[in-house]
Amino acid sequence: MFFSNLFLYVCISITASMIIASTPVMATHERGQLHPTKKKKNKIEIVYPDNAPGIASNFKSRLGINGQMRPAHLVHQGIDIKGPVGQPIIAVADGIVLDAVVEECWGPTIVIDHGTAYDGKKLIALYGHLGEMIVESGSKIVRGQLIGRLGDNEHNFKCIYGVRHLHFQIGQKYRSDNREHQWGWSFFLEDGNRSLNPHLYWEGGIGIITCFNPKSNPKTGYITYPVPCN
Numbered sequence: 001m002f003f004s005n006l007f008l009y010v011c012i013s014i015t016a017s018m019i020i021a022s023t024p025v026m027a028t029h030e031r032g033q034l035h036p037t038k039k040k041k042n043k044i045e046i047v048y049p050d051n052a053p054g055i056a057s058n059f060k061s062r063l064g065i066n067g068q069m070r071p072a073h074l075v076h077q078g079i080d081i082k083g084p085v086g087q088p089i090i091a092v093a094d095g096i097v098l099d100a101v102v103e104e105c106w107g108p109t110i111v112i113d114h115g116t117a118y119d120g121k122k123l124i125a126l127y128g129h130l131g132e133m134i135v136e137s138g139s140k141i142v143r144g145q146l147i148g149r150l151g152d153n154e155h156n157f158k159c160i161y162g163v164r165h166l167h168f169q170i171g172q173k174y175r176s177d178n179r180e181h182q183w184g185w186s187f188f189l190e191d192g193n194r195s196l197n198p199h200l201y202w203e204g205g206i207g208i209i210t211c212f213n214p215k216s217n218p219k220t221g222y223i224t225y226p227v228p229c230n
């Protein structure tokens with residue numbers, strides 16, 4: 001199991017690094033939106049609202065949630081946000097729940113089809129490593145809706161690495177069948193190795209993490225933070 005997983009990861013990651021190598025610069029400045037300064041090539045500077053829980057392991061990070069370096073070919077395909085037991089997890093946009101299942105490595109995971117982003121890309125969001133799932137497959141949900149909570153199961157599932165956190169990831173191609181030999185993001189996505197950078201889709205602009213605000217009019221094609229801000 002371990003070695004076949006490793007092989008799968010290596011193959012996928014080689015493909016991913018080829019793709020990354022061929023797209024040298026994020027479209028930050030091309031879109032002409034908010035122009036956050038870029039720290040270095042491929043990096044979008046992240047702006048947090050004061051009250052937003054931080055990202056413990058960022059998109060494309062090689063530093064894992066457990067403080068260990070990932071191998072060079074295993075870059076992070078989502079963002080990790082730590083939280084206490086019971087931490088509410090909320091929908092980043094309106095959508096339809098495709099899955100609310102317990103995946104063998106990731107644990108309880110919700111997949112939501114959030115429709116099409118402002119740039120025409122599909123937004124298939126994975127909310128992984130949950131403790132409790134409050135919605136079920138087929139449920140129609142709205143932005144900001146409570147969909148689940150973190151639990152005390154961080155030692156029960158290998159992919160949570162003993163550190164309680166939400167893993168949030170956006171793919172475009174949902175895997176609806178042929179899941180028998182798949183695990184982790186690959187169980188849910190066909191293109192999980194080419195996941196979208198969530199920082200391109202915040203409602204407030206590229207790199208500007210945007211908290212859900214029940215009073216503001218949601219902009220379609222954009223997302224808000226998957227945890228409430230205090």
Ligand SMILES: [Zn+2]
Binds near residue numbers: 057166
């Ligand atoms: Zn993660």
